[in-house]
Amino acid sequence: MPNGAFHVFKRRAKKSENTRIQEFLDEIIATEKCFYCETELVEQNTNLPNSRSLDHIIPKCRGGKYTINNFVCSCRDCNGKRSHTDFIEFGIASILAREFNKPVKYFTEIQSNII
Numbered sequence: 001m002p003n004g005a006f007h008v009f010k011r012r013a014k015k016s017e018n019t020r021i022q023e024f025l026d027e028i029i030a031t032e033k034c035f036y037c038e039t040e041l042v043e044q045n046t047n048l049p050n051s052r053s054l055d056h057i058i059p060k061c062r063g064g065k066y067t068i069n070n071f072v073c074s075c076r077d078c079n080g081k082r083s084h085t086d087f088i089e090f091g092i093a094s095i096l097a098r099e100f101n102k103p104v105k106y107f108t109e110i111q112s113n114i115i
Helices: 017-029 076-082 087-100 104-114
Strands: 052-056 071-075
Touching (some): 017 071, 052 076, 076 087
Antiparallel strands (some): 052 071
16 A cells, blocks of 8 residues: 555444344234234224234243244234233134134133133
């Protein structure tokens, strides 16, 4: 290099872990249907029962973590109904409710009596 001149090295900025998680969560939230009841989802942050909502697969109260593997997109209605129940219990109950046209609560009560 000539005297007094210097070379500027450009570094590629690394994406932070939080940025990657946020991109993945944005991808999940862009889902068109509820994971449990398969209803069409509308815009997030509305008060409608079928608005988009992120749901923890393993609830935080049961040791679930804030990781990209622990989220699904559901409607606000299913997210509220599921509350602290186990993912598998609620998933099976919601499928049965859809097939037999009965409320989800009916099947979650039956499962709790069996288990």
